[in-house]
Amino acid sequence: MPTPHQTAPILAPMAKTPIDAVPSESWYRMRAIRKGVAEIALYDEIGGWGITAREFANELNAYGDLSLINLHIHSPGGDVFEGMAIYNLLAQHPARVEVFIDGLAASMGSVIAMVGDQITIPENAMMMIHRPWGIQGGDADEMRRYADLLDKVEANLISAYTKKSSLSDDEVRELLAAETWFTGPEAVERGFADQLAEPLTAAASLKSHRIEEFSNMPDAMKHLMSPRGQGPKPEPQPAAPSAGADPAPAPQNSPEPQPPAPRFTPVADPAPSAAAQPQPSQAPTMADFQRQEQARREEVKAVFAPFNGVHDQLERECLDDMSVDAGAAQTKLLAALGSGTTPSAAPRRDAGAHAGNGNIVGDGILNAITSRIGMEEAEKDNVFSGMTLAELARASLSERGVGIAGMDRRSIVGMAFTHSSSDFGNLLADVAHKAMLKGFEEADETFQQWTARGVLTDFKPTKRVDLSTFPSLAKVSEGAEYSYGTTGDRGETITLATYGKLLSITREAIINDDLSAFDRIPRMMGRAAIRTVGDLVYAVLTSNPSMSDGTALFHSNHKNLLSGGALSIARIDEAKTKMRTQKDGKATLNIRPAHLLTPVAMESTARALLAAEFDPAYTESRVPNPVRGMVDVIADARLDDASATTSYMTASPDMYDTIEVGYLDGNDRPYLEQQQGFTTDGAVFKVRMDAAVAPMSWRTMTKLPGP
Known part of the structure; x- marks a missing residue:
């Protein structure tokens, strides 16, 4: 449901007479009451006379930013898919939606009513809910598939009702099966409405063939409905006709065209209402x-x-x-x-709210740009392929019905960034985000191989206990109690920080068709993001920070620091011995090394030493190499900057704490935020990462200084 707008005005008392009847050519009317407030009336069969939810959406979007929508309903229901589209459109709209039942909210009309943040119903109005139904022709398999479709539709309806009421799915399902009619007080009692209003003195009558579809319609409602004829839709009358009244009949054998969608009416084939007495020609036959x-x-x-x-x-x-x-x-x-062009970036600003053509225009423009910069192949029959960026800006407006006649290129591009109906800026953000992630993934980083990935939920300092240690188990005598083991109260602190840069895409870049703004620059920013984290990791090794005990990470007191000397099999073996013999109190931890981190200048030497069959120091004696294949070699140029001869040995991060790289909520990829509008003259993208790096244990790392 939409979040109530903080500045929504207090609901005024409901009028005793419903708003003016909807014009005869439409089943809804929409108008602006004042700035930020719109009034919508659904006053007939939903989805009738060729007016679709798409047109409903286009008209609503034309009103721009709204803080309040007053939705008046007096409807017997209608097309379930059109109705669900309207329900979803209003549910995803940022405005507060206040619903007023002006007489009857039946069938699909009651589902749409559930979108209201507040629903008001008069004492003498009614609401009706029931199961969907439809007609299907074909073989047994087709019939079964159609039955499955009806079940899915019913599940969607139940979800809409339970979100508003306090009833369970099973309770709502029983009410649907029974075709349940609620008076105003009953609707409030069941949670389908929030408050009662004074009784209405009159409500517009409904000319509809649906009078035959409702098997349990109360007599109190029958005076509001009479069968729909087959001629033009008559103008609403101020007083409701009698139940048996009928507008001017149409010639026989010319049934009213009906939409092929499932109607939201009882599954059972209902008998005509006795009070209504419709003519046989007034509704389509099987x-x-x-x-x-x-x-x-x-x-x-x-x-x-x-x-x-x-x-x-x-x-x-x-x-x-x-x-x-x-x-x-x-x-x-x-x-x-065009399904392969769906963006992996954060949701667009209008995602889910655009009910035009499934955003095929946006996806086509997105594919046209990404194919030009070689990120994916152009989709077949994409009409936007080969267009320049300026032409795509024009298309993003014209394809959504925005008038641009007489405007020059600069004005068109500027409007593409600012008009409420355009998602051009968001499409550019999608492209930039894809390019940034591509650069992020292309970067040749090494720290992920030997560090642990952590999750931090905020920017406050977080204490991590060294989990590489735990006392050995103690003998428990028969009948004696178990004693508690502890990891101690010492812990290392890790704190998140934010790292970021700005990228500007101007109108000039669009007009000049400068694709580097969407390809090379975002990719470089993606590589810079992951490189920044790598810089932080290797800075921990080379800066040798103090641990929580006040001693440097690599120190003789920690028994993880060798004396200076050239890299050799003997020194690698010595480093291994120091790590394997680390203790926690009296407990020997027996930590096994997994990686040897070296400067690039030492990479070849290290690999040769670890691959040699015999120790080079004893070539004549052919002494077997005791460390052959013991650890993997990882070389990183950042170590060369500090010392071209110093190496480090680390344990596996899958088993022990080494250095933790923590990310906010575990998101280890850079995030792209966008700002666009009049103040930016284009679009500004902010690339940021929230990361933290800290050593967790000295027992799992050993330093081998050079000579």
Whole structure:
């Protein structure tokens, strides 16, 4: 659910008469009341007359930043997929949503009502919930798949109801199966509404064929609904017609076209309401639905025919989903073709809130840029491939309906960064983030091989106990109590710090089509991020910091420091002996070495010594090499800066504490933040890492100084 806006005004008492009827050409109306506040009315069958959730989303987006949405509902329900799209759109909107039930919130109308941060219902209004239903033609397998689809739809509906009410999934499932109608007080009692309002004096009548679909409709509601005729939708009347009233009838054998999506109405085939007495021609027959469904399926198959079964799974899904027509199938197919371009960066600003075309435009622009810099292949039939950055900025606006006629390139690029309907800046951030991570992964770093990775949850100093030590187990006599072992109260401290740099992508870089701003520079920043952590790690070795006992990390008192001398098999063996004989009190820890860290200048010598079959110091005696293959050699140029002849021996970080490299919440990759707008004249990206490095134990590391 959306987070309530902190500055949302206090809810005023609900009017005794609902707002003006929605215009006859639409089932919803939207208007701005004042700055930051919009009013929406859902006043008929959801998803009818060719008006879609996509148009609903486009109109809502056009209002820009909103802090409050007042949603008025008087609806018998409608298309489940259109309704869920509206529910998700409002749930993900940052504005506070306050819902008013102006008469009836039935079927899909009640689901959309659940999006409200506060739901108000008059005492004489009603709410109804029930299971979804639909009609499917085909063989047994197709029927089973369609039944599975209905089960998934029902699970989504249950989730919407339980998020608002205090009822369990099973309790809601029972209410759905029973087609349950709630009065205002009953809706508040069950948690489907938050507060009661004074009774309404009148509500607009609903002209709908859905009167036949509700098997348990209370008589109190029947006066609000009468069958929908087949001519143009009549203007709403101030007074509700009688239950048997009927608008001007249409000619016979011309059933009203119906959307092929599953209707959110009872699964059982309901009998017509006795009070309503609709004419047989006022609702499509089973044969009508079957003909429409067969035509839909043929059109969907034609969309996939050129691909020779490559996307047969998606084709089956589209065939099984009655809400998918040929146009929707084509959109899904295009999304599947471009699925490899989905960004791995942090979520975009409008992620999940754009209900246009599945953000195919954004994904196409993203693929066009990344393919130009060689990060991935251009997707087939991507209309944006080969466009310059300035042309892509224009496309990001024009494809979303933003007028740019008469504007020059600089103005278009500037608007692409600032307009609320454009995600151009976020797409550039995606590209820069991918390039940065590529550079991060390409960097040739060595510290990860011999250090431990840690998790820190904040920037406060954290104490780490040396887990390389633990006293030996004590004998427990029969009937005696066990004694406690302890790791002691000594511990090393590790503290997070933040490291970062800024990267600016200006309008000039876009106009000049400068791809280095998205390729080489972010990659270099990624390499710099991981290199920064490596600098911190090797600085611990070369700076020899003090431990918690006040003694330097490498010190004779710690028995981990050799005297100076050239690297030899004898010195490697001596370092091994010092590490293996480390003690904790009387306990011998027997720590086995795993790595020999050397300057690059010593790498060849170290590898030759460890690979030799015989000790070079005793070539004539052919004394076997006692340290042959004992440890791995890791060379790093940072050690050369401090001393070209000093080496270090370390234990395996998988078994013992050596040096810990800690990251905030375990995130060991750099993070890219973006700022864009009028003050930046383009986009500024901040690359940062939160990391900490500290030695955890002196017993697991030994220093071999050079001569």
